Amino acid sequence: MAADIFSEEQRSYVMSRVGSKNTKPELIVRSFLHGLGFRFRIHEQKLPGCPDIVLPKHRCVVFVNGCFWHRHKDCRRASMPLTRVDFWQTKFDGNIARDEKNQRLLKKNKWKVCLVWECEIDKESRRAEKLLELANEIIQPLDI
Template identity: 60%
Template sequence: MDRLTPAARSENMSRIRSRDTKPELRVRKALHAMGFRFRLHRRDLPGRPDIVLPKHRTVVFVHGCFWHRHSGCPNAAEPKTRAEFWRRKFEANVARDAKARAELERAGWKVVVIWECETGNPETLERVIRERLPAPAVRAPARENRGTA
């Protein structure tokens, strides 16, 4: 039995975002600080990746552990109510993720998944990024005196 009324549950579910989530913003902030430059939510790519690194031909999906079924993660616990509904929902999500990944890889893209539970600690997140992504291009430092004084 759900603890919330149908109206309260509907309100709660309507507030769940598909983009610009806290985990996604953490990953974007870390990537930018590490020197990566990227594009967001490219509609022309399968699965509309959260982050696209065109220079590296790499896409990044920042997956919520619950919605995308992070195996072995405590955040991916099964809901106790409407079990059959949720089972079908999660199976469809995982199948959609696999299809998008396969299409991207066939098109020559490297696909990286960063899980929500990997974004909470900045040091852990930086390590995950370094392990899974190519090194960013190093930008030349800005010149200090650009004009005449």
């Protein structure tokens, strides 16, 4: 067996990076929007937070968030690991602050920001409702 050269933190960090692109929930949202004929770009690095889905025509961005990493409020998937609580807390606080800052910047630049949480579309029973809600949100004019 190969020696484990990574610490637990490093390993978790790498895993989070690996898992951050083209995750399944994101693909669900993308294929749904594509099916409805929406045109979009993905992982737009020029925009704050590199939004998962960008719909220029509607001046709308969509983030498909993992509940654990992005700390979905009151979601059981956003549990606190039992060990190294300080490490995780710092990491989570950083994630939350970064998300808030990016969303603030986007809104300031007149982008509409939509959030989809993985738990909202995981279960097929809730998926259709949530996705239709999202489609509606996307086509709503931005009220400022």
